[in-house]
Structures are given as C-alpha cells and as structure tokens.
Amino acid sequence: MTHSPQLSGQNRRAVMQWIGGASALGALTPMVPAGAQTPDAASSSTVTSTAPAPRFAYVGTYTSGGTAGGPASKGIYVLAIRDGGWTPVQTVASANPSFLAVHPNRRVLYAINEIDSYLGLPTGTAEAYAIDANDGRLTLLNRQPLSLSGVTPAHLAVSPDGRALAVALYGGGAYNVLPIEADGKLGKVSGIEKETGAGPDAERQESPHPHMVLFDGTGQRLLATDLGTDRINAFTLADGKLALLGRTSVAPGSGPRHLALHPSQRFLYVVNELDATVTSFGYDAASGKVGEQRQRVSTVPEGYVGQKNAAALVMHPSGQFLYATNRRLKSDHPMADSIAAFRIDASNGALTPLQHWSEGLRFPRALAMTPGGSHLYALSQKGDTILRLRIDPASGTLDQPVQVAQVPTPVCLVFA
Numbered sequence: 510m511t512h513s514p515q516l517s518g519q520n521r522r523a524v525m526q527w528i529g530g531a532s533a534l535g536a537l538t539p540m541v542p543a544g545a546q547t548p549d550a551a552s553s554s555t556v557t558s559t560a561p562a563p564r565f566a567y568v569g570t571y572t573s574g575g576t577a578g579g580p581a582s583k584g585i586y587v588l589a590i591r592d593g594g595w596t597p598v599q600t601v602a603s604a605n606p607s608f609l610a611v612h613p614n615r616r617v618l619y620a621i622n623e624i625d626s627y628l629g630l631p632t633g634t635a636e637a638y639a640i641d642a643n644d645g646r647l648t649l650l651n652r653q654p655l656s657l658s659g660v661t662p663a664h665l666a667v668s669p670d671g672r673a674l675a676v677a678l679y680g681g682g683a684y685n686v687l688p689i690e691a692d693g694k695l696g697k698v699s700g701i702e703k704e705t706g707a708g709p710d711a712e713r714q715e716s717p718h719p720h721m722v723l724f725d726g727t728g729q730r731l732l733a734t735d736l737g738t739d740r741i742n743a744f745t746l747a748d749g750k751l752a753l754l755g756r757t758s759v760a761p762g763s764g765p766r767h768l769a770l771h772p773s774q775r776f777l778y779v780v781n782e783l784d785a786t787v788t789s790f791g792y793d794a795a796s797g798k799v800g801e802q803r804q805r806v807s808t809v810p811e812g813y814v815g816q817k818n819a820a821a822l823v824m825h826p827s828g829q830f831l832y833a834t835n836r837r838l839k840s841d842h843p844m845a846d847s848i849a850a851f852r853i854d855a856s857n858g859a860l861t862p863l864q865h866w867s868e869g870l871r872f873p874r875a876l877a878m879t880p881g882g883s884h885l886y887a888l889s890q891k892g893d894t895i896l897r898l899r900i901d902p903a904s905g906t907l908d909q910p911v912q913v914a915q916v917p918t919p920v921c922l923v924f925a
Contacts, residue, residue, distance in 0.1 A: 563880065563924030564590055565598070565645030567618055568888075568895070569609045571918040579893050582917035585609070585620060585638075587645050590924075595895075595914045599646045603636060608664050609923045613671045616640050617693035618647060618925065621676060625660040633662040635676060635687060637695045640925055653695040655685050664721040669728035673746060677733060682717035684733060684742075688749050699749030706738035709762045710783060714738070720782075723768045730754065730797035734765040734779060741765060741779060741790075743797050757799040759788050769824040769831060776803075776858030778822060780833045785809050785817035787833055787851070789858050806860050808833045808849040815840020821876040823885070829853055830905035831860060832885060834873040846870045848887060848898075852905055866907045869896045877922040888919040895919055 566589075570582035584603035588595040606620040622634040632654045638647040655662060661680030667689070668675070674695060676685040686700030708714025718737035724746075725732060731744040731751065739761055743754040759765050764783030771777070774794035780787050785808045791800030808819045816839040823832045831853055837845035847867040851860040871892030878885055885907060887896045895916060899909040 561615075565640070565925050566590055566595060566914070567609055567611075567647075567923050567925065568914070568916045568919050569606045569620060569921030569923075570916060571607060571623070571890070571920055572603070572605050579915075579917055585618075585647065586916045586919075587647060588914060589645055598644060601638070601647050601649075604634075606636070606921075608662075608921045610665050610667045610674070611640075611923050611925050612667055612689070612693060613669060615925045616642070617650070617689075618923070619665060619667060619674055619695070621662040621665050622652075623661050623663065623679075625680060627654050630654065630657065632657055632659050633678065633681070635662070635665065635674060635695055637689075637693055639693060645925065650692070651694045653687060653697060655687075656681065656683060656698050656701045659683055659685060659698075659701075663719065666722045666724055666731070668724055668746065669726075673749060675722040675724070675731055675733075675746070675751075677719035677722045679718045679720055679736075682719065682737070684719055684722065684731075684744070684751060686746065686749055686751055700746075700751045702744065702751040702753065704735055704738065704742075706735075706740075708737055708739045708764070710764065713764060713783060714762070720765070721767045723770060725770060725792075725797065726774045726794060727797075732768055732770070732777065732799070734768060736764045736766055736782060739763055739765060741768070741777075741799055743799055745797065754797050755799065757790065759802070760784070760786075760805065763788070766820065767822040769822045771824065771853070771858060772826065772828040773855075776853075778824070778831060778858075778860075780808065780819045780822035782819050783817070785813075785819040785835055787819075787822065787831070787849075787860065789860060791858070803857070804859055806851065806862065808835055809842070809847075810844055810865055813840075813842050813844065815842050815845060820874050823876040823878050825878065825900070825905065826880070826882045828855065830863075830900070832876055834870075834876060834887070836872045836874065836890075843867060846872060846889075848873065848876070848885070848907065850905055850907060863904065864906045866898065869894070869910050869912065874920045875922060877924070880924070886913070886922055888922055890918055890920055893917050893919065895922065 568586040585601040587599040605623040607623040637650040659681035663679035688696035704717035744751040763781035766782040777792040850863040874890040875888040
C-alpha cells in the first residue's frame with residue numbers, strides 16, 4: 510500500500526488511530542488522544558545516540574510463502590539511506606533469511622536461514638556477511654549448520670563483546686551458541702541447550718518453541734522466550750556454553766514471543782503471541798534473575814473480536830515508550846493489523862496504553878527503531894512495504910506515515 514500523508518484526513522486518521530478505550534487485563538485504562546500530552550510528558554524523549562547515524566538498511570525476508578502479489582523475495586535486501594530516502598543497492602540470494610543482526614563493530618551482518626534441512630540433514634543454518642564500509646554491499650564469509658534437528662531457527666543475537674552468536678530454534682526446541690571468530694566468521698556450534706515441555710494450546714504448543722534471544726546489559730546473561738512452554742528462560746554464557754540460570758512462567762496458553770529490556774535494566778517485557786498481551790516483570794541485572802509478574806496488558810483495544818496474534822515488541826531508547834504489533838488472522842476488526850503504543854512509568858515500569866495505529870499496515874511482523882528514537886519502522890509481511898512513522902517526542906504517539914521502501918515479504922530490519 511503506497512501512502513501519501515496528504516491523503517489522510519482528520520476523520521480517517523481518527524478511525525485509524527483508534528483513540529478510545531483500551532484493555533489492561535484486570536483494569537480498564539483510558540487511552541490518551543493522539544497528540545495529547547500526559548501530565549509527565551513535559552520533557553522530550555529524543556535520545557542522543559553515540560552510534561554513527563545509519564547509512565545502510567538491511568531487510569530480511571521470507572523467500573517462500575505468500576506476498577502481496579508481487580515477485581517472490583530472493584533473500585537479503587540492501588538499501589542505502591540518503592537524505593531520508595532509501596535506494597536499492599544489492600539483493601543477496603539467501604534461503605529464508607528471516608532475522609538479521611549486526612556485529613557491534615558494524616562490519617559484519619549475521620542471518621539465520623529459517624529452513625528445516627541443509628545438505629540432506631535436518632537443521633537450519635546461520636550465515637555471516639562482511640559489510641563494505643563504502644557502499645554497504647554484503648559478501649558471504651561463511652555458512653554454518655546449526656545443531657542436528659535444530660530446524661527453523663527463529664531469532665538470533667550477537668553478544669555485546671562480539672564473540673558469540675545465540676540462536677533460538679523454534680522447530681528444534683533448543684538454543685544454540687556459535688563462536689564468532691576474529692574475522693567475523695562463524696565457528697561450529699559450541700553450546701546447545703535443549704528444552705522440554707508443552708503448553709495447553711494443542712496446535713501451537715505441542716512442544717517447546719524457542720522464539721527469541723536477548724542479551725542483557727552485562728552481556729553475560731541471555732534471556733529467551735519459549736512460546737511452546739509459556740516460559741522465559743535465563744542463561745549464563747561462558748566459554749561458548751549456556752547454563753540455565755532460571756525459568757519464569759507466563760500465563761498458560763499465552764505464547765511468549767519477543768522480549769524488550771528497559772534501559773535501566775530493572776524491567777523486562779514480553780509480548781505474548783497467542784493471547785495478544787504484554788507482560789511485565791522486574792529484572793535484577795546483578796543476578797540475572799527475572800522477578801515476579803507485575804502487569805499484563807492487552808495489545809488490542811477494548812471490544813476486539815476475532816483471533817488474536819501479536820508479534821513484535823520494541824523499546825524506545827529513552828525507556829519512556831513501548832511498541833507492539835498485532836497481525837490480522839481471523840478477524841474483521843479495524844485494529845487487527847496495528848501497532849499498540851504504551852507509556853512506561855519510570856518508577857515501577859507500569860504500562861499505560863497510548864494509541865493504536867493501523868494505517869498502512871498489512872500483517873506487521875516486525876518493528877525497528879532509529880538509534881535516537883525519532884522514528885519507528887513497521888514491516889508489513891503481507892503488504893511488501895516498510896512504513897516509517899514519526900514518534901512524537903513528548904507523548905510517544907505515532908504520526909506522519911511515509912512508505913520508505915517496497916521489499917517482498919519483509920520480516921526483519923537492521924541498520925549499519
């Protein structure tokens with residue numbers, strides 16, 4: 510869907526943003542009108558980033574599966590960012606590169622291949638690419654198979670020291686660690702943590718389904734979700750091996766998908782795919798322990814009818830706002846494809862719903878934030894588009910939508 514900001518009148522925008530009531534499970538919390546300030550919104554949330562401004566955008570895609578009717582994806586798409594515009598640079602052939610991560614030195618890109626076989630064996634793979642500092646083009650360094658039966662990897666994360674790559678294996682029911690060599694290449698799998706168990710949803714939770722991995726601020730601990738067993742797992746990472754530190758349960762049948770850690774390292778948030786909620790927990794950075802559940806808030810508005818399906822979760826770098834997506838499955842509700850925005854109370858991490866945005870979205874599977882927090886990017890898997898939304902620095906609400914790129918079946922966006 511091509512968007513022109515001039516086409517959005519006041520009546521349409523009022524409908525698309527769905528400013529009204531929102532559901533906080535256990536309590537009804539009124540939403541804040543778009544553009545309105547809450548009492549504690551006097552200061553700007555814009556963050557001064559120490560990282561260089563991004564010059565290149567890298568888009569992971571599904572090379573198998575439906576699109577919006579355009580050509581099928583070929584792999585990883587490289588685009589140059591110039592004066593706010595995005596220009597295609599390169600298309601790299603890769604099998605289902607569904608998630609990407611950039612090395613802390615910004616010279617290497619890593620991708621997982623969400624596949625179930627490689628060279629005749631039941632496993633997914635991970636790839637390493639050198640990034641050309643001049644034009645952003647990618648050159649394959651190497652490709653490594655994951656652990657045997659480690660099929661359909663779903664997510665990856667590079668350790669803050671740049672020495673290890675962690676991978677969540679959705680189909681393989683496990684987590685892997687691969688060492689990163691001095692030249693950026695991936696070594697063979699050095700650590701495997703296998704999960705067991707199931708959840709109450711017979712269709713989606715018949716076995717463990719690790720979905721995301723996230724290093725905390727210390728870089729010594731790995732937080733991870735398991736959609737199949739309704740658990741958040743905490744591991745320590747040492748010498749290329751994972752050791753279980755603890756498990757925290759979420760509501761049965763909720764299906765924890767993605768995590769976001771507050772910049773203070775005091776609060777942890779998880780978006781639950783199956784019941785479309787965000788659950789908050791305390792987090793002790795000194796011990797790596799996830800605390801008790803503090804709050805559970807719906808990502809869909811009050812009165813929503815139809816199947817729920819939440820996906821992405823992104824923290825604003827200021828720690829003041831949190832954003833989650835909903836994807837349309839079996840629902841005719843106008844907010845079935847939407848972004849839910851929340852304000853975060855700095856004292857206790859509590860969430861207050863702010864807004865739902867749906868304009869220009871079609872099955873938004875992923876979100877990405879600019880380093881300074883000025884804009885949010887939404888990737889429409891079934892719309893083949895990447896939408897940029899301005900984040901109001903005072904209120905955290907979204908406005909000024911602009912389509913910056915058309916990419917077949919986009920599902921991940923990173924910058925370098």
